[in-house]
Amino acid sequence: MISNYHTHTKFCKHADALPYDYIAQANKDGCTALGFSDHCPYPHDERDTWSNIRMKEAEAPEYLRLVREAAKDANFPVFAGFECEWHPMYASWYKDVLLEELACDYLIHGPHWVFVDGDFKYAPEIQGAKVIKDYFINLVDAIQSKIFTFVAHPDLIMAFGREWSKDIEDGFTEVINAAYECGIPLEINGLGLSREKIQSGGILRYQYPVDKFWEMAGKKGVKIVCNADAHKPQDVIVLAQKARDYADERGLQYVETLPLVHRLKNT
Numbered sequence: 707m708i709s710n711y712h713t714h715t716k717f718c719k720h721a722d723a724l725p726y727d728y729i730a731q732a733n734k735d736g737c738t739a740l741g742f743s744d745h746c747p748y749p750h751d752e753r754d755t756w757s758n759i760r761m762k763e764a765e766a767p768e769y770l771r772l773v774r775e776a777a778k779d780a781n782f783p784v785f786a787g788f789e790c791e792w793h794p795m796y797a798s799w800y801k802d803v804l805l806e807e808l809a810c811d812y813l814i815h816g817p818h819w820v821f822v823d824g825d826f827k828y829a830p831e832i833q834g835a836k837v838i839k840d841y842f843i844n845l846v847d848a849i850q851s852k853i854f855t856f857v858a859h860p861d862l863i864m865a866f867g868r869e870w871s872k873d874i875e876d877g878f879t880e881v882i883n884a885a886y887e888c889g890i891p892l893e894i895n896g897l898g899l900s901r902e903k904i905q906s907g908g909i910l911r912y913q914y915p916v917d918k919f920w921e922m923a924g925k926k927g928v929k930i931v932c933n934a935d936a937h938k939p940q941d942v943i944v945l946a947q948k949a950r951d952y953a954d955e956r957g958l959q960y961v962e963t964l965p966l967v968h969r970l971k972n973t
């Protein structure tokens with residue numbers, strides 16, 4: 707039994723293939739549920755929301771249609787969703803457009819950025835207590851919005867070798883507490899496990915997942931989900947398994963099936 711709820715397609719401009727290709731691979735490798743969560747578009751690309759790494763608004767219906775069409779060849783349930791950043795100004799875009807109008811099945815929160823001085827900054831690169839604090843406030847706010855089914859790579863901020871600090875520990879504590887209280891799972895990310903390890907504070911570690919974070923999450927008893935974050939078909943189950951191996955080696959419990967429903971009647 708193995709599921710994966712974090713999959714990207716070539717609509718986001720930095721992944722390889724179409725829904726059909728992932729489903730063919732997952733049929734071959736064995737899969738119990740597959741979720742597509744490509745990087746979501748933003749309305750009218752009104753500001754620079756990193757539009758070079760996500761689909762355009764006009765492409766979203768076609769993306770969803772291709773997922774639903776390819777799902778007919780799957781011998782497991784397939785769900786169509788999006789991976790989203792969080793800023794309260796997009797709450798209605800997520801709820802009223804992506805979930806209601808386009809009737810996608812679920813949204814996940816990938817906390818890649820923080821909004822600083824009118825600009826979106828990449829989490830692993832941010833420095834300074836105030837910005838780091840703002841990043842965590844935004845992440846906790848995303849969890850508490852209850853719009854998202856889970857949080858992808860909640861420890862992404864530690865990529866590029868960031869050293870553990872009090873600010874980081876305090877932020878992670880709040881993220882874990884919020885996830886626990888809201889019943890929102892946190893994701894162990896298989897893509898991070900496939901990337902080159904990095905030196906940090908005198909040790910060689912994964913960029914993410916980060917052991918100290920997952921030790922804290924495990925102690926709290928937060929819900930955990932293990933996903934691939936596949937950007938190419940051959941990773942779709944292989945990296946989902948890698949994430950499970952990471953959890954198993956550390957005695958972390960995880961949920962295998964998320965309670966998703968198809969929101970379009972004919973899918």
Ligand SMILES: [Zn+2]
Pocket residue numbers: 714718720745937
């Ligand atoms: Zn991506």
Ligand SMILES: [Zn+2]
Pocket residue numbers: 712714789816858935
């Ligand atoms: Zn992703």
